[in-house]
Amino acid sequence: MTCISCNKFHDENYCPNCGEKNGIKKITFSSIIEDAFSTITNMDKGFLFNLKALFLNPKKITTNFISGKRKGILNPISYLIISITIYLIVINVFKAPPEEVTETTTSAFFASGQKIGNAVGLFLRTYIKYFWILSIIPLGFSLKLVYQKYNFLEYVAISSFVIGQATIVGVISFLIFRFPLIFDPFVYLTIAWLSYRIFKDNTAKIASILLSFVSLFLFIIQLVIITACIAFVIS
Structure with missing residues (x-):
């Protein structure tokens, strides 16, 4: 398959040249909603991942982010x-x-x-x-x-x-x-x-x-x- 970003031919899930994901779907209304909810609700990445990690091991998630290990971590x-x-x-x-104000x-x-x-x-x-x-x-x-x-x-x-x-x-x-x-x-x-x-x-x-x-x-x-x-x- 040819990478849609750099045109390099490869058979990997991600392009070895630029990192673009293989098999990107066309943008549809359902795909936008799905990606938005995935960012928030996915326990392996996104909002809920941050929420869980900051409660259970805040040192690890912050240290990983600072050191550049940011896979799955929401900005x-x-x-x-x-x-x-x-x-x-x-x-x-x-x-x-609203509370009533008395003079x-x-x-x-x-x-x-x-x-x-x-x-x-x-x-x-x-x-x-x-x-x-x-x-x-x-x-x-x-x-x-x-x-x-x-x-x-x-x-x-x-x-x-x-x-x-x-x-x-x-x-x-x-x-x-x-x-x-x-x-x-x-x-x-x-x-x-x-x-x-x-x-x-x-x-x-x-x-x-x-x-x-x-x-x-x-x-x-x-x-x-x-x-x-x-x-x-x-x-």
């Missing part, structure tokens, strides 16, 4: 985006009814602070997808500062895996406790737990636990600063 940014999309779908389907006599200072807080809350709810995706940068910086093992972009990739997985935990937490994603304690505990599992030193487990919480603390401090900057701009 960390794609994993994060899918996780956030699932969260947004869930909160829109199961959102709580009370308050000081001008408190009223002003409440107004700014409401504006910041609205901003974060509106742009939560982008805010949470960009949070991989401060987390990557925190991990880089604490562990000093990889370069910054590699830590950003690891952060994408970590925050994507924490977001899935946030979906479950929301269904039970109705915690907003960025204020959900289970999300941040998951980030600390994954940091510990990925960078754990078996000869110094206590130190590894402390380092994971130090990186989490640095991450939260950066989120607070970013939120304060948003409040300043809005005010």
Whole structure:
């Protein structure tokens, strides 16, 4: 059979010259749907593979991805985006009814602070997808500062895996406790737990636990600063 990409004749499943798969089917509506679902539901590759691996052996999947062994692993940014999309779908389907606001006599200072807080809350709810995706940068910086093992972009990739997985935990937490994603304690505990599992030193487990919480603390401090900057701009 002749390769459709480089025209090399071969009898392998994949072209030995360029790696193109043999026997590619024509694009149809059913093939598009099938490929989309396969990316998400296949336990040997794609979203569910990442989900399973990050729960069972997060160190292996992240180490493999960084070292270039990426067969079956869904790109960390794609994993994060899918996780956030699932969260947004869930909160829109199961959102709580709006609370009734009662007027009370308050000081001008408190009223002003409440107004700014409401504006910041609205901003974060509106742009939560982008805010949470960009949070991989401060987390990557925190991990880089604490562990000093990889370069910054590699830590950003690891952060994408970590925050994507924490977001899935946030979906479950929301269904039970109705915690907003960025204020959900289970999300941040998951980030600390994954940091510990990925960078754990078996000869110094206590130190590894402390380092994971130090990186989490640095991450939260950066989120607070970013939120304060948003409040300043809005005010």
